Amino acid sequence: MLHFNFHNSTKIFFGEGQIAAIANNIPQDAKVLVTYGGGSIKQNGVYDQVCAALANHSWTEFAGIEPNPQYDTLMKAVEQVKAQGITYILAVGGGSVVDGTKFIAAAAHYEGGDPWDILAARGKVKSAVPMSCVLTLPATGSESNIGAVISRGTTKLDFLSPHVRPLFAVLDPKVTLTLSERQVANGVVDAFVHVMEQYLTYPVNAKVQDRFSEGLLLNLIEEGPKALATPGDLEVRANIMWSATMALNGLIGVGVPQDWTTHMIGHELTGHYGIDHARTLSIVLPAVMKVQREQKRAKLLQYAARVWDLHEGDEDAMIDLAIAKTEAFFSQMGVPVRLSEVDLDQAAAEVIVDSLVAHGMTTLGEQRDITPEVSRQILQTAL
Template sequence: MNNFTFYNPVKILFGKGQIAGLSKEVPAGARVLMAYGGGSIKKNGVYEQVMDALKGHKVVEFGGIEPNPRYETLMQAVGLAKQEQIDYILAVGGGSVIDGVKFIAAAIPFEGGDPWKICSEKVPVTEAIPFGAVLTLPATGSEMNSGSVITREETKQKLSFGSPLTFPKFSILDPETTFSLPLRQLSNGVVDAFTHVLEQYLTYPVNAPLQDRLAESILITLKEEGPKALQNPTDYDTAANIMWCATMALNGVIRVGVPTDWATHMIGHELTALHGIDHARTLAIVLPSLLRYKRDTKREKLLQYGERVWGVTQGSDEDRLEATVQATVNFFESLDIRTRLRDYEVDKSTIQEIVQRFEERGVKNLGERADIQVADVEQILTMSL
């Protein structure tokens, strides 16, 4: 096991009726910016619950944060927050809203010019407005980590940042808030969480059996509960299990002491930036080809994954490797997630555009072994056609 430092200060309030606890979590007298997405919270009762809990606070609303939150929109929120002298933010929504709020929180006090530098130049965050979250879409784990991914429409960039200052102070996870989600979003959430685990698990062994078993337990639970959610989206226990899996997948617990990959995410972000493909679906496109392409360097963990998660034990190593990747593909497809570029009307021209963009940005040394170069990315995407 590798050396590590683990830090996660997020308070979690999990279960039915927990939104009422907002009044105790948001400081008395705070001027609150409540940020949300397209307005679904006004149709499913979440908005009313939040406003009722915050009736003793000054609340300024900002709606319209997109899936894959856009810098341009977030800067409007920054302007509003400054105008209203906001000193606390509440994200109400899924990972995109929470990611967006992390950027807003860091951008409000930023004094280094354009806050986009936080993403594009990795300028450190030295101050951030405190914020909390009410999660309504389990997928990204943003409710219990400090990372954020922001899209800039003008430049077609999708870039990440993170800081110890951008952890939520608290997050409320009420599985009942997910009951009205479209099946597409439920499927996306399961695949997103599943891939988050694989990015931290399918690397190479460092004798960390606890992390392996934790990762495998999340994968198996998602494998079992995901299809149930599509059949019965209002089953509380299923919704609760998926919600907690998505949080555990990316709150830092399973990544400590082990190598992590993230090449699938780096490549997938380009597909979202260029074509607007749902984030989870870009992962489902890239991951199988990446696993096949890197099967030799990921061999031990792939074989372990196949045996422990999918029960793949028969045949030669090569047969088992392919059967394991195919089992993963079949799982994604069973959730109505297509896994080929052609399914999204993306052709070779996009591959060349991504190659050019990576070359211009100097992207190199991806993956847990830092051995995926731009030429490899081209091969992986070509295999995904």
């Protein structure tokens, strides 16, 4: 196990009816901005619950944060924060709303010049408007971590800052019952790949992290298909929701090497072709497993044994089968595992490689050995 520091201070309020907890967890004298997306929260009762909980607070709202939240949209919210003297932001939505709100919170306090630099030039975030969230779509883990991914045109970039970690996160699995099948499937796959990016590297004898990662993978494999088959099962949703949070709250990633190649290539696919984030991951991950097979051999075998219960036979056959089972799980969730399934071909692969180079993504992977040439191989393998 490698040395590490770990600190996750987000308070979690988990369970049905917990939206009411926001009443006592936002300072009474705060000037609150409630941020949300396209308005689904007005159909499913979440908006009403938030209004009820904020009855004794002073608050306004900013609507319209889109999936893959756009810089230009968010900057309008930043203007509102400044104009209205907002002192607290409550994000109500999925990962995009939470990520977008993290950027709003940081940009409103940013004194380093153009807030775009936070993303494009690693401009240091020294403070942010305090923020919390009510999560409506389990997937990204953004509800209790320090990261956010923001888009501007075809460019999709991330930033990290402890100042944007939500102070609290409300996780009410009941609010996820109104999600579409596609949203549920995407969320499960996103969480699954978050675990894999922190797990499928090389062994450092980090037994807690490995066991926890394997446990989350097993849960998502068990519960994901159930969420599609029996969409009204609240217990299934609860297990998916808590698994997704644990998948990217920092805990399983401490003291271990991490990869994130799948995400970096995936971001380019979303940026250029508008493919849902999770669906880029389900296409890229199996190809990364195949191309990086030797570098990841030991962990691939551990994954085969502990997640897919493959213990006997030729090692390479077990690895092949574990990859095939991963693809089958994705297919069962209704997400694509090849570029051809989203109508992309070799020409797209070249666009993505060029874009990775343009964004400085030239040494990806836990060993920094995924050059643009290896990324090309991965994309070709994913055709």
